[in-house]
Amino acid sequence: MKILTSGTDLNAFLECIRCSEGRLLMLDYDGTLSPHQIERHEAVPYPGIREILAEALASADCRTVIISGRSISDLLPLLGIESGIEIWGCHGWERLGPDGDYTGPDLDADISTGLEEAAEWATAEGFEERLEIKTACIAIHWRGLGGKETAGIERDVGERWHEIADGKELELHRFNGGIELRPTGMNKGMVVDNLLSGSEGSAAYLGDDLTDEDAFRAISGRGLGILVSPGLRETAADVWLTPPEELIWFLERWIESCGKTDE
Ligand SMILES: [Mg+2]
Numbered sequence: 250m251k252i253l254t255s256g257t258d259l260n261a262f263l264e265c266i267r268c269s270e271g272r273l274l275m276l277d278y279d280g281t282l283s284p285h286q287i288e289r290h291e292a293v294p295y296p297g298i299r300e301i302l303a304e305a306l307a308s309a310d311c312r313t314v315i316i317s318g319r320s321i322s323d324l325l326p327l328l329g330i331e332s333g334i335e336i337w338g339c340h341g342w343e344r345l346g347p348d349g350d351y352t353g354p355d356l357d358a359d360i361s362t363g364l365e366e367a368a369e370w371a372t373a374e375g376f377e378e379r380l381e382i383k384t385a386c387i388a389i390h391w392r393g394l395g396g397k398e399t400a401g402i403e404r405d406v407g408e409r410w411h412e413i414a415d416g417k418e419l420e421l422h423r424f425n426g427g428i429e430l431r432p433t434g435m436n437k438g439m440v441v442d443n444l445l446s447g448s449e450g451s452a453a454y455l456g457d458d459l460t461d462e463d464a465f466r467a468i469s470g471r472g473l474g475i476l477v478s479p480g481l482r483e484t485a486a487d488v489w490l491t492p493p494e495e496l497i498w499f500l501e502r503w504i505e506s507c508g509k510t511d512e
Pocket residue numbers: 277278279280281456457458
C-alpha cells in the first residue's frame with residue numbers, strides 16, 4: 250500500500266464514508282476484482298470478493314457499480330451475481346441497471362463496418378483464437394505469449410487496425426495483455442464523470458489497467474482513485490493497493506461503513 254498523491258489521507262477518507270451523504274463504489278473487473286488469466290473465461294473473482302459485493306449490494310445508500318471493458322453478457326457468468334448490480338460494459342458503451350434494464354451500444358454504421366472489417370482481417374490472418382468480439386469493440390489478446398511473439402502481433406495488428414480506423418471514429422488502445430479497437434466518444438472516465446455528477450458524498454474507483462487511467466483522472470479531487478496492481482507503475486491514482494489482501498482490506502472497510510438494509 251502506498252499513498253501516491255499529496256494531501257490524500259486514506260484513514261480520514263475511510264472514517265468519512267460512514268457520515269457521508271452517499272457512497273459510490275466503482276470497480277473495474279479484470280485485474281482488479283479477479284486475477285488476469287490466459288483463458289479469459291476463467292477469470293473468476295478472488296476468493297471473498299463475491300461475498301463482499303453481495304454485502305455491498307445489500308447495503309443502504311451504497312451504489313456499487315462495475316465498469317469494465319468486457320461485454321456485460323461475458324462478465325455476468327464470471328461475476329456470479331445474477332441480479333441487483335449495475336454494470337457498465339465495453340468501457341461504458343452498454344449499461345445494465347440494478348433493476349435489470351439494459352441499454353446497448355448505438356454505433357454509427359461506419360464504426361460497425363470498421364469493427365467488422367478489422368475482425369475479418371484478424372480472422373483471415375490467423376488471429377481468430379486471440380480475437381474477442383464485444384458489443385462495442387474488438388480486441389486481440391496475447392497474454393501468455395513471449396515478448397518476441399507479442400511484439401510481432403502488436404506490430405501487425407496495430408498497423409492494420411490503425412489503417413482501418415483512419416478517418417473513422419475508432420481508436421486503438423493498449424491494455425494489459427492485448428490491444429483493442431473501440432469507438433471514440435466513450436471511456437471509463439466519462440462513465441465515472443457521469444456517475445459522480447449524480448452523486449453526493451464518498452466515492453472511490455478501483456482499477457488496474459491503462460484504460461482505468463481515464464477514470465483515475467475523472468475522480469481526481471472528487472473521490473479516491475485506487476490502483477489495484479501487484480506492481481506500482483506511473484498512474485493518476487491516489488493510492489496503490491496490492492491484490493488480493495489489501496484490496497479485500499479496503500473493501501471490507503468500505504462495507505463496514507455502509508448501513509445495512511436489514512438493520
Ligand atoms: Mg482491468
